[in-house]
Amino acid sequence: MKSRIFFIFFFILTISATYLQSYVLEGYKWANAQYTYFINPANGDITRQAAITAIKNASNTWAPWCPGTYLGTTTLHTVSNNGKNTVFFRNASSGNAIAATYIYYNPNTHRILDFDMVFYDKAWRFYAGSTGCVQGFYVRDIATHEFGHVIGLDHSHVLAATMYPSAPFCTTQLRTLAQDDINGATAIY
Amino acid sequence: MRLFYGKLTVLLLLSTGLLYAYQQTLTLDDLVRDSDRIIRGRVEKLTVRTGVNEYGDNLIYTDVSLKTDDSLKGPGGNFILTTEGGQLNDVGLAVSDSPRFRQGEQVVVFAKTAGTKNIPAGGLQSRFTIMSDGYVPEMNMRYGEFKSRILDSIRRGGIKK
Helix, strand or coil, rough: HHHHHHHHHHHHHHHHHHHHCCCCCCCEEEEEEEEEEEEEECCCCCHHHHHHHHHHHHHHHHHCCEEEEEEEECCCCCCCCCCEEEEEEEEECCCCCCCCEEEECCCCCCCCEEEEEEEEEECCCCCCCCCCCCEEEEEHHHHHHHHHHHHHEEECCCCCCCCCCCHHHCCCCCCCCCCCHHHHHHCCC | CHHHHHHHHHHHHHHHHHHHCCCCCCHHHHHHHHCEEEEEEEEEEEEEEEEEECCCEEEEEEEEEEEEEEEEEECCCCCEEEEECEECCCCEEEEECCEEEEEEEEEEEEEEEEECCEEEEHHHHHEECCCCCEEEEECEEEHHHHHHHHHHHHHHHHCCC
């Protein structure tokens, strides 16, 4: 009997720990619930237009909560707090990171000042669209995750969420938000 | 009947471990192999500064001073881990793939050398929290077991060649 009670207790505890953990907020947001960005589409894997389309689609995924306005292309390829939010590819590796988002914010007002997004083009092969990927990643899916950071979301503990911190090769699941992602975005804006 | 539920509990424990393990894109062997130093220690001090990296990025860095209590790989002793991000005056920088530390916390750190600096060996997976009771939540196990697994990985050839 004791074993049965212990099992039931542990089962409930496990399920709770696994499924009740959810989105995490960074603690800052865009002042007017909107942002602008430029794209430097130069990369070694896909056409410039395909890169722009994939990145714009990724940003638009979060538009119901915090729309981003694409302002055109740029040749910028460095991270800095210059008020010019830039998405670019870098011919470099950064350990096991596929891409990274750098967000400058005011810790007093909790408002975002600037962001830059880097895709590590030397480390991984990137693809456009949703077919043909081999041992690489679709830009749209990775960018959708990164734009989640842009609007103020940290990594989620939910396996099915776009904001989960790791992704299998060639996933097309991240471009569609999970309920956990929606709850997170709704909590911010 | 007791045996039945006992087996079920063990099965549940194992599956939970797998779920937590799946959160890591790097395996423990990867982390061990990529690290020049692995320690258990305490975050003594955080020093925030600005800097420019080899790509020309203007960043905020946090130098994490670690007091080593247990050296598992590489040179022992205290050292400084340089991470991207931090808060300096009225500006904060958050970097999505950079681990964050709090003063006073107990951690297991996987670090590698880059020039004269020690940097995280596996991005977000470079740090593991040790709770006051010795539990390591990221691994869903106690520090003693985590340490055994790290040492076992080193013995199996995880040492960086």
